[in-house]
Amino acid sequence: MVYSLKTRILENKKILPDFYEMVLSASAIAAEAVPGQFLMIKTSPTQVPFLRRPISISRINAEEGTITLVYQVVGSGTKLLSAMTPGSEIEVVGPLGNGFTWSEKDKVVAIVGGGCGIAPLVALTEELLKAGKEVYALLGAQNRDKLLSDRYFIELGAKVMIATDNGSYGRQGFVTQLLEEVINTTRLDQVYCCGPLPMTKAVVKLTKEALVPCQVSLEERMGCGVGACLGCVCKVRSEEGSLTYKKVCHDGPVFTSSEVIFDD
Amino acid sequence: MVYSLKTRILENKKILPDFYEMVLSASAIAAEAVPGQFLMIKTSPTQVPFLRRPISISRINAEEGTITLVYQVVGSGTKLLSAMTPGSEIEVVGPLGNGFTWSEKDKVVAIVGGGCGIAPLVALTEELLKAGKEVYALLGAQNRDKLLSDRYFIELGAKVMIATDNGSYGRQGFVTQLLEEVINTTRLDQVYCCGPLPMTKAVVKLTKEALVPCQVSLEERMGCGVGACLGCVCKVRSEEGSLTYKKVCHDGPVFTSSEVIFDD
């Protein structure tokens, strides 16, 4: 089921410069959501911005009926979002899209997250650990002030490795270097990736070479967010091998790395 | 001087069903404003509504540097205004327009207000009383729940008479009937009028017949609010007797009743 609801904001607090965490009371959505899915959020009571904003579900608490979002203020919509006060209402549609998947066979997996792409990997890690997997959480950011949610991964019990561009926290370098190391030392059954496009491309390349199955979460500008407008497509190889477009909002945002085609 | 400022909202509370009172910290404006002037108010941080809303200055406190507005929620702009919280900022332009005037010779005057037209008459009454005049405050509304600010007029020391359409408060009938009575019993030197158009027309007719000078505050849809766009005109008789358009925002909103021409 997909819902279009007014939900109550329980919390909306700054967690890092530019990053906010918002908790919504949305039991219907929390009951059905899976990691990797997202919501389409109305950021203003007026007709500007006109389009809703896609924000991934970062944590799902089905028991308490809450959904946590983590977002970065980058433009007018997220700015309006950051000004909303707990107790007020916000219109959301969701849960949308196909989330991450895992199979019973998998034993050791890695999640690779960069920037605000780390957000949806929290819920994923929680589920993977519940399912008894060993999880490497490889997190990257420009600097310490932009590194999201690392303590959640530690609390959950993942093996956390961190890289920052300037070395202000964790290793100096890219998160892909961490992945390379893990691949070289450990037999990974699956990699999950969410982050900026250059990172995603590098992760796809590495896992392909290492023959490790990989799932990537993609972003594209969205109109409807539900699959109706064909606005958010990405190029994929169809089963017969020809190129075609799939909808990030509906067929994704999570794709297997083998099907997506990146333009250079 | 006219200012374009961000001001702080000190209060914004419901005073009647649909009516709100907002107090702004705006010392520059409070220092220069006169009764009958108005502000152009940005009601949203987004581009919808695009135009600012004209709201009359209801009370001026130059010492404390505050301006009080009283407004009725009738559409999207005033709805957004009513949701603003004390402590937040709001962009205003003002003080704008020509206010009411009085001369030393005047001894006994009447203000006639209807609906939210009562708002600017509070500040006027305050000044008229300070200037030593005897003030009849004739206030009208549909019913008690829509009668604005009557206690202010009483506190200030005006002779307050009230009419409601359904008789739920004060006399049953129209405020113009009160004016007729006062005109019949008292020698008025000046009448000031602000309210819905039918009321204004009736007041203009009565005062004309009784040869009492009258000032009326008019409303028109506004673009700029400052006199630049020619959007808000009303028909007036020019000095040479021909018809022409004057700008409500710049040449008014207060006009002498003899110059304005009402279409029927």
Added chain:
Amino acid sequence: MINLAVEVAGIKLKNPVMTASGTFGFGREYSKFYDLSLLGAVMVKGTTLEPRLGNPPPRIAETPAGLLNCIGLQNPGVDAVIKEEIPWLSQYDVPIIVNISGHSLEEYGEIALRLDGVPGVAGLEINISCPNVKHGGLAFGTEPQMAADVIRTVKDKSRLPIIAKLSPNVTDITEIAKAVETAGADAISLINTLLGMAIDIKTRRPVLSNIVGGLSGPAVKPVAVRMVWQVAKAVKIPIIGMGGIVSAEDAIEFLLAGASAVAVGAGNFYDPLAPLKVIEGIKAWLEQEKIADVRELIGAVKIC
């Protein structure tokens, strides 16, 4: 009892609210939100003779109170639509209007022919905003003669009601409207998107892959209402009004201007429940105004 039913081009609608082509897919997605049988009609995604890939992303750019799109008619082609989509959508008790596009008169004719007699299809909406390859890429919809030719061609090949969907990017919309009326159109849809452009100042590139795109949403509503009003005075066939409708008030504005029915387009993105809210809002408004029949509103704007 308030009557909401209207008839447009011989198609009977439960209520005057449709969903606009290209904003509602083939109905599958929004069927997760509500029962599609509640709608007046569904206008499906623009369908072409052959499957089309459409333009590369980005295909969407947000603009003040609206959006630009350059989807580029991505669709599985008319045969797949007949085989996969129409049968699925036919399970709902709602008229299906198929929006069709072609690069040549022959293409338009052929699609119309294939759709003729397909169970469930109630009418064809002819998108004449497409570039005509034979005439050097000029859109069919900007020349009265070319627009009329398209309508005559599809009328010839199909017994279905034919709705001509006009482009607003013209000097005189009434000229085109009169031309398609004369050519036999049973109704007119107004408006398609306005041609627009947005540039990302950081990258200095157009936001859309196709450089320019179609503007729709509330921003264009005043242009759409004006065109509906102009065309309603100029022709006798009914009009389906669209362009920026998100609320019942918007829809009523179009009806008063002269539309016999309306369509919600980008409004579906703004609020997935928008079409339902428009229907319920019209009903509530008629009740409040003590109007027994929605048809009393059609063209009822008072000019004096």
Added chain:
Amino acid sequence: MINLAVEVAGIKLKNPVMTASGTFGFGREYSKFYDLSLLGAVMVKGTTLEPRLGNPPPRIAETPAGLLNCIGLQNPGVDAVIKEEIPWLSQYDVPIIVNISGHSLEEYGEIALRLDGVPGVAGLEINISCPNVKHGGLAFGTEPQMAADVIRTVKDKSRLPIIAKLSPNVTDITEIAKAVETAGADAISLINTLLGMAIDIKTRRPVLSNIVGGLSGPAVKPVAVRMVWQVAKAVKIPIIGMGGIVSAEDAIEFLLAGASAVAVGAGNFYDPLAPLKVIEGIKAWLEQEKIADVRELIGAVKIC
């Protein structure tokens, strides 16, 4: 040092930001907010040969992210403008561009003649969106031949730089642009307002006294940017871009699309300080991007 100065039609501007005709009166009102000498230029209210009363109110209707107006060219006539307004505005160190309108070629010519040589006037902006009474009310601006005739007429009577202000309500804006270029226009202003309409559903009447009006504000920006881009490719003369500019980002979008200067219109109503904020914002952005000269932005959109 960053250069903000540009030259358009031989008029030297301190910076590329003007105020659009009809939204800024003759400058008096906004002079209470800031020093008008800070502006690139002031385009004054549309001026006609005889004084005009304009349309009755209501003249303004708000629309999503924009507004409709039907002021109807209320102005005191060219002689009063020359006597009362230009001398006053000349006290500021800012080029004055007089926007003129006529009902016939003769009227356009006569106004141009009277303004020729008036101290302080830097150029004429020719509004060819006016209905031409002699040609059955068709706007001069919708027919390339008629548009060219107007420009030729004023070029004949005036030695001032001539800026042709085009109407966006046409099928092909480049056709009109090329016609006025050939006729001798020194620059082109784009865009005037889009024809629109709004209906008050409570009263069932058009909101505007004139039934239809001109749409402007952010809502029209994508259409304006598209037209500037199309015309910049089609002509060699410079373009003054306008339509929905309220911020420096908006202005930069127009410059990248091909405008050599921009004008703030309805943006003045949104924020009386908008033109200053646009100037300061452009400067700050150039600094941030390490661009030394604003002219590097003109037409610099990357298409590939």
